Amino acid sequence: MWRLNTVRHKAGRKGCSLEELKFKRRDHEKELRQARKDRQLVSKRLLLNEDDEVDSAMDIQSSDQVVELFLKVLNGGEERGDHLSTLRKALRNPSTHLLLIKQENSMHVLVGLLSGSNAQCRLEAVRCLHELSHSPHPSVGPACLPATPYLLTYLSGQSAKFTELCLYTLGNLCPDSDAIVEKLLAQGLIPALANCIQIQRSSLAVVEAVGFTLSQLLQAKHAAEKISPLVLASGLVPHLLSVLTVDPQFGLSPAIECAWCLHYLICSNVDNGALLVQGTLSQCSALLVTLGGAVAEGTKQEGIELLIWPLLRCVGNLLSSRPLRELEPQLRDARLLATLCAFTLAFLQTQPALARESTWVLNNITADSSRFCSALLFLNLVPSLIQMLPFSRDINTMVLRILGNVAHKGSEYCIQLVKAGLLPALCATLKMADQEMVTLSLEVLLMLLSSSPQVAEEFVKQSGQSLLEAIQYNSEGEMRLRATYLLENNLTLTDL
Template identity: 70%
Template sequence: MWRLNKVRHKAARQGDSLEELKLKRREHEKALRQARRDRQLVSKRLLLNEDEDQPEVTMDTNSGEQDVVSLFHRLQHTGPERETHLRALSKALRDPSAQLTFIKQENSIHLLVGLLTGSNATCRLQAVRCLHELSHSPHTNVAPTCLPATPYLLTYLSGQSTKFTELCLYTLGNLCPDSDVVKDKLLAQGIIPALTNCIENQRHNLAVVEAVWFTLSQLLQAKDAAEKIVPMVLASSLPSHLLSVLTPDPKFGLAPAIECAWCLHYLTCSVKDNGVLLAHGALPRCSSLLVSLGGAVAEGNKEEEMELLICPLLRCVGNLLSSCPVEDLSTQAGDVRIVVALCAFLQAYLQTQPALARESAWVLNNLTAYSSAFCSALLTLNLVPGLIRLLPLSQGINTMVLRVLANIAHKKKEFGVQLAQLGLLSALCATLKMANHEMVTLSMDVLFMLVVSAPQVAEEFVRQDGLSLLEALQYNSEGEIRQRATHLVEHHLLSYSSICSVDNTPCS
């Protein structure tokens, strides 16, 4: 089900085979998405030239600054060769130094705008490709020079040509991050209504859908997005459209769903109260999709880029849970299969993507913090032994897993007894020896909940020589650890020390 589309809608540039360039593009976009996942970076997208059937463009000189100047002067004159000159210009503008040279030419952008708004359809397409190449520039001073073209790019989002609309969207998306002036101008020019209109008109075209959500995700990563952009988005119909297409397509692949998920993530982490998104059904939608993905992962299906969809979905669910009323948690978060999916992600990505495993544990913690139903599900579905086996790990996974186990123990005393029977006591004996102070402190918190759940649990801990571990911790350099260890020994465990001699077990 989670197969990537092998025949993408973007074709190759001249000089390389189509399949090689598709592979390069997929790898490049994967790297961009991974950077965004790991470091919250904005990313620019460069569409490949789809005109692979055209003859190779012959240029008088090598691509570079001189070519740009020469082509600019030629384009100022009308003639049958204008289309050829525009294609040559778009190719030359792939060079960052040539981009700077071009914008320094007087009225260069206005020339492109004139061609963009002219009657020649081919020239319009090539003009927007030139603007697209400029929008991909690493130089931040290039984006503001493209402002004269933005009203037309927004207007053309309602056009009928998929190729043209897609180019306009990615050009706008690339221009957003470089300049607050550009971003504010786009907002004033109505980019949010334009994106809304575009998705309503072309919601069945997944190439355009992907481009819409990419452009919106670029906007939502602005520093002032929470104040200026998110309220406009939430007041529009974009959230409902976003959730309606938050599904991987079996033929097209994961890319549109990935862009949707990142948009939703930026929305959920930008506001304190996610009531609007909860009202739209965002939590059950994301939970349901995670359940489906968890089933695929549990069966050994880890398709390329699947983790890039799982990551933002996990963050969405974790953030939405913090806004969800406790009384609505069970219905909003979906059925208990969500904990199965989260445990599947934990196991599957433990070695290859530890950050993803840690986020899975974080969502599991948020789920179990207020819900006895999800705590009970972990026990009845026999998922706890797998969690206990993760306690010797590091990278923050063990501390989060221990918090999950603490949530379970806290809910009901019988849960504490079950945890002890499943081997948590012996695991705590190991974690109490760790150098990580947070793990030791958390271990004593969990131990406290276990030993007060039933006398037999306290007796079993003493049998396992746990009392000597706590007595050693009474000399720890951390005052909080010393106090907790002393409290456990003197108030909850010292009275059971006599069981050692009764059972002929040597005491410390």
Template identity: 70%
Template sequence: MWRLNKVRHKAGRQNDSLEEFKLRRREHERALRQARRDRQLVSKRLLLNEEDDTASGEQDVVGLLRKLQHSGPEKEVHLRALSKALRDPSAQLTFLKQENSMHLLVGLFTGSNAQCRLQAVRCLHELSHSPHTSVASACLPATPYLLTYLSGQSTKFTELCLYTLGNICPDSEVVKEKLLAQGIIPALANCIENQRHNLAVVEAVGFTLSQLLQTKDASEKVAPMVLASSLPSHLLSVLTPDPDFGLAPAIECAWCLHYLTCSFGDHRELLAQGALSQCSSLLVSLGGAVAEGNKDQGVELLVCPLLRCVGNLLSSCPVEDLGPQAGDVHLVVALCALVQAYLHTQPALARETAWVLNNLTAHSTDFCSALLSRNLVPGLIRLLPFSHGINTMILRILANIAHKKKEFCMLLAQAGLLSALCGTLKMADQEMVTLSLDVLFMMVVSSPQVAEEFVGQGGLSLLEAVQYNSEGDIRRRATYLLKLHSLT
């Protein structure tokens, strides 16, 4: 099993005086990914200049523009100063108000001086990070060149171009349409193919693509173009984290795959490329690592999109192909381990894991059988008192198992489900009570022995109490159960 590493981010400067700055930047980028995981928000990314410190300094934007118009060999110095000045949102607006300012910057960006090109793209990158949405449209004259330069230049230059594109595409529908017309999808596909061994660039491609896939109408306009390109196969090839570089590229590519699976109900193309198989296999590895006590920071940011991919892909996978596609019973073992691992620290993630288990057990008798044969059901039953929606999802999983075979109901009773249902029937949560009655119905009709065991555990008095519930459907379910098998 590969070793988990903490998320590696860009620009690993060696200057010890900048360690605190680097730490703040890493924490900020991690917070952006966390926000995307929790709320599916687009988020801008800023690649800070490795040669600069944190202070941008007060710079006269107008004065710098004048100097750039007239100076010769000092242009690089003035551009460097301008890029620092453009970290100030008010300076960004001042810059754009100046006549021909963007024309001048694009000219330097496309000129023959390599160092001037690098500093000019830094200026564009600072502008792209602006909180003012109007700035994105102002950057449109540079977009054809940003796309062209993805096929060459230095790694640092390519990264800056990618993050600049990723920052501006969600701010404006006009910008997004223009980028699509200019060929951003094939440009990203060529970039990731040519730079597949450069994981910093791969991560940047993933970020830019995920930003595009979250824009308005992306499911109609962006996702079909992505699926028709070579991008999905490249994204899948990056899913396995690099032991030296870390998780970041895999995280970005997994989110792209998640947004693709959300865009369509029919996932046959992704299934044919092995998306379900690869995502499931990686979840098995992650679940095994977490079960062994490895909970390195950042792992949950990869687990989340993988879970969503698997959960969504299951809906399109034929039942007969589920075993080969989703893997063997090790997947349910891994998912149970992940539920337990994140139960207290990341309850939302534990619930998403349970959701995938629900989808698996709803589709496949084999996976239901695996939960029973691996003695995983008692652990699931112990989760029924938990809130955050985890208990309702767990009860749905148990309902799926009970629904598959009468023999499974006997095994569930032996695992202690009846006594657990006696507890959930007393809960104030109406959904839990309703689900409990549905599971109980399947249990008691499966065999007289199970019905007798429920009665022996005080089930009659519980059902009689439930008959006074304020919810009519719950009262009817309880009354019907009392009439079954001479329980009255």
């Protein structure tokens, strides 16, 4: 996950070997990777009908009323469709869910109507099942299982609205239990989704629903072992990637759902090589650049951050899954760096977690790449990064790591960082109470001072020596060792 680079200087460092630092980094990356995988976004969705703005849940006072409604449906007649519609409105109230499934043969009747020839009854039956799939009661989901084979069959139908309803019903059932997921997999849910998105690719509403159902499935308990390999083998990935565009007529929703699916596939670590070969990294980064242009121009589309989140995670996790030299051919557009900086600045105050996510990706892309470190300097992005150093919430520490990545590339890079104004910024961060910020500042400072005697002289002119002495005498442990090392091995090279 987070590629926490360990900055080092040419003369080595007392008190902590490079191998120890690499071990700490790997261990920390493992913890962060697990934390991201554990942060799931399972949720249920309820589709509203055209008349739902004026409709409200029926006021059910007793179980007798539910029984009466069910008997009207059971007895049939020309008004059966209307009775089903009334029952569906009653099911808008969660308290009726358990009352209905406890009625003898209630689910058998609904399934019979779902598979029958009456189009109105079929539609109302699936709407009833959709209401039930949204239930908060854990026993309701399993009760709906007899209907799932028919719901899967209807995914290959011609009616986009009916297909959409079936998809959201199936997606709502996935989080209810492992047994439901196992049953749906055995019934062929993944091939059905692949077939559905291929047939209905012109209906972005259906594509969004496929993405929702698949993302629910990919968050199941054993998704990495049992589900992700099936999805990768199903041919779904190219369809997911084809949706990663901003459609002005339909909005961002289909792309958001498909981006989350790709994120969960990447986090499973099943076959990121296959995802890379299919262009996942290049497609996600290209869309980020497009979105970054809109953000930089101040023309943010409403909800754009909901798409930026999964795209950042896809790119950041893929970058940490392979040596960057293997991935650079898929990252030809250096504007991605400017995009990440634009996101950080745009969301710094309103959504600092998203700003932090952007700096995490920027850290991953610069950690092992001279090309991207050079681009960061060439595009004059360092001043923008420096202005984020006073900001906390882990953004400033990540920015320091990015600047450390650049400094680690050599003396010329260090000199360019000094010209961009990094020395006075480090003088400010050395005064912070945050020990991690001070420690990282000392690491970056060590590389800058080692690059040129002139840099050391400039640091002394900015009262840097007194700052190091204060750390040396007022701190303990690693910070004190580092401050002492700087005073004894770098500043003594100058005529103080």
